[in-house]
Amino acid sequence: MLNALITASKRGVIIDVYVDRHFNVTSKNQFNALKEKEFNSCCEYLSKQGLTLYVIKGVHSKLVMADNKHLSVGSFNWFSASRNDQYKNLETSLIYTGDLEKEIAIQKTFLQGRVHKKYEAKLNQIEVYE
Template sequence: MKILLAIKPIAEILAIVTPYKSQASLIKDELLKIDKKAYEPLISGTVHALQGAEIDIVIFSTVLTPGDSTFFADNLNMLNVAVSRAKSSFLVFGNLNAIDATKNNPLGRLKQWLQEDENCELSNKIVFDTTETNHDVIRVADLKTHVGTLNRVFEIAKSELIIVSPFISSNAIECDTIKCYDNNDKRQLNSIKIDSVREQLSNTVNKGIKVTIITDSTLDLQNNQLKPLAQKGREIIIQSGAKLKLVNGIHSKTIIIDNDIIIDGSFNWFSALRDENSKYFRNESSIVVKEEPAKAMIKKAKTYLEKAIK
């Protein structure tokens, strides 16, 4: 994408499509406020605007909220046009909670397709990439520290531990070795022994601590079937004695320790790869907030999660 941007105007590589003319007009108006010359020729319209055309990147704005119904949901031809016109990337922006992946309609199949591979997700790492922290806030930005943080979470919890991981994989839960590069030499790959999440879960529950794992109900589905690694991962959680809660549309990656510490970021705690050498590995970031600044955040997060679980 960087190469394309270097040699082509943005209007020649990007188009924005949406089911509704009013949304298309609003987007175009906002873009023109930023740079009229650059965005005037950019396509921002309904799917019909792309008929017969191909472009490198297509952004699809769904304009849906839970409970909405739309003619677009059953219009396979229009969705096919939107997807097939993207030569390089097709990016979906919208509330995916409004799309039911179990339905065999165009939007349902689109969500199934988007969820087939965890790597389809655009990381929200940029939100947590900041060096502006105070003594009550800690930034975590590498695999070794993320895994170490997760292990420490199990150790320090006194009465309650809540972990939100939208995806679950037994590979991550059973992993007892991480592979990470030396900070001073990215050519040096180190293998570090760790306590597996599986072991930590059981130990924490056996100490009488209430452990709740929250995951999305559909993100680990493929062709309406739970992926084998996700199935095994869920079984391990249940066997440990921890409570497993399935929620529609959960996408945060959050840890709450008692009422003292909250961790939020882009690291999928129970599914992220533990091998920096893998081509599928992603650099992620999280923010750890503790003590007084954390209390209001924890209260708000718990209220949201309680409503979501119901």
């Protein structure tokens, strides 16, 4: 998936990624400096590839929005969900298609209101806004 995002970005597709800070810099709900360093490095790398990253606070939902026509929203951890052991949960995501411009605008406005930091590549330099 990462390669597909980078390839699309290099084709000129605008890709905005919203990612929650807390879940990426903690272990067992405790701050982890090494995880924070790795997280910041990942954000910088992705922005160098042409993606804009918005680090947000307090959002656990997983959303994919595309072309004002596609929306997937839910709690399912697509890459890390426990599916077979004692920790498996009933996790779901729903996919909507059609004219979703208004709903996607509402979701983006909500996410923008929780932005903590922004990584963006401009003129081959990474700009970080806090």
